[in-house]
Amino acid sequence: MGRHVFLRIVDVVSNFDPYFQQRFDAVRRKGLSHLQKCTAAMCMLAYGISADDVDDYVRIGESTAVEALKKFVSNINTLFEGEYLRKPNENDVQRLLQMGEARDFPGMMGSIDCMHWQWKNCPKAWKGMFMSGHKGVATIILEAVASSDLWI
Template structure:
């Protein structure tokens, strides 16, 4: 249920019919899921940058020809196979003629997000 809410961007009252749980339970499950993901990955990938990391990152990116850059944006089109028909016009942006969602992330060369 939490993955469905995050992947499709739907509210808790939409998934309560699908999963047959109450809206407040769905919201609570989503909060616990996100909290757990943060707990697992924060030490390596979701940490706040310290001054040493910022300096090292700026130096690495400047050596690559990008002075002042802290990371880069990566985007990809993810095909939405089960996109509702009513939404197809919104999510069919001309990419291969299928409904897609654009996933974006800012990351550095060592996968710091």
């Protein structure tokens, strides 16, 4: 992820939720910064590492890392679902169809790509539901449609 994207996400989340703002404790010591909490959450999401492993990298406790992750995901859904985490509306569909037609592909909204993504930390109780037979490991099938301007 580019630095500017990371900092934009951190800025939006910390301005939305006071939990991500740095505070002082009773003896006036600085608490964890918004960068530490967001970095911990993103590391756990991106790399699938446990909350305990984040401590070595970000210097944040396990329970705080879990709490930060829960709040981070909730805030991301709230803040970005209207623009990024939604199904295309009628205007989006029309724009995509016009782009396809301009490129001599009438009726095409974009290019689809599918892949099996290995779920390394899949809970044992769920392994049977996510065994797709692909290399004999638990996987999730990701599908993405991207337009020529990389709108996914």
